[in-house]
């Protein structure tokens with residue numbers, strides 16, 4: 030398997046203010062275990078950082094080879110994520126693929142503008158609204174699994190269940206047509222994991238698509254998310270086209286494969302641990318707590334902030350413009366925060382993980398994601414007997430800004 034990212038990453042020079050003793054050869058993109066790896070375990074591969082200092086400099090820790098400071102302790106990450114004055118979220122990461130500079134909203138806004146958009150969008154994702162969606166989510170999961178169970182005793186969980194399930198829930202939530210499922214999933218995959226050219230092409234297609242849906246909803250309103258956005262008002266005015274685009278793009282990209290990936294890592298764990306699998310099948314009431322432990326142990330997102338001024342952090346000189354990485358996969362296996370962090374304890378209590386982030390940018394879709402994961406696992410375990418990874422196949426995992434699992438071939442013959 031060729032890792033395309035390895036080939037194209039060019040490392041930027043290490044800035045003069047970084048003490049050489051604080052530079053470590055670690056990267057979520059290029060360290061061992063981060064390239065697509067059969068039977069890989071990128072979460073175990075990050076554990077090495079906990080033996081080192083609370084913060085160090087990684088010379089190549091973004092997709093385009095930029096250096097970042099890496100904060101290795103959960104408590105220090107929380108300080109960074111809470112302090113939005115010193116650590117900004119504004120990076121234009123999506124727009125930069127197009128050579129442009131507009132924020133995805135609310136992710137790349139700082140307070141106070143961030144709070145204005147959260148106040149607008151939060152009610153759409155409240156636990157009450159998500160509860161109202163549950164029956165439909167259950168029906169979608171059940172129908173997909175029934176289809177698989179009727180015809181087969183083996184399938185690729187990612188392709189046949191996790192992706193179609195989560196993408197279909199998500200598209201109906203946004204009010205987007207199910208017909209575009211494969212095209213949309215392809216764009217998001219290219220954007221997150223493709224080459225520079227694929228990323229640019231995908232970004233262009235996603236922007237054109239969101240602009241098209243927004244224009245349609247302006248002309249012919251429906252009862253859906255995009256209509257809500259084009260009709261929304263903040264501070265006595267309608268949203269600009271760029272704001273509508275910034276929101277649409279984020280929801281499409283942020284919600285499309287994150288939940289499927291979580292289900293994939295969870296199912297891979299259960300396939301390899303039949304006792305836990307049996308326990309959850311027999312006692313599904315344990316699933317909500319178990320899902321939290323699996324979210325902790327298999328966290329997928331690296332958050333990055335940009336320093337807005339020169340500061341000392343844990344004795345280290347961070348300069349204005351430096352990138353600071355708060356990787357959830359590092360914080361959530363921090364031994365000073367979690368007892369035996371590499372042991373999966375499905376009944377773990379006091380599990381204050383940051384899989385959905387921390388501070389003002391805490392994931393807006395967290396309620397929805399949690400319910401999809403629990404319902405997906407519950408319906409699967411209720412319909413599919415003891416399953417394992419099919420002999421001769423190997424799930425391929427990878428690192429990066431968003432960790433992932435590409436395939437998971439299970440059998441229950």
Ligand code: HEM
Nearest residue numbers: 135136283284287288291330332385386390392393394398
């Ligand atoms: C298991 C699935 C998911 C995980 C692990 C996840 C993780 C995260 C994380 C870590 C952040 C914080 C990013 C930062 O501070 O830089 C975040 C923010 C966000 N997520 Fe999720 N997410 C998931 C599912 C979803 C879904 C389903 C949606 C959409 C419905 C969604 C929408 C958002 C939005 C809009 C933000 C930005 C919030 C803000 O900036 O205020 N996420 N997510």
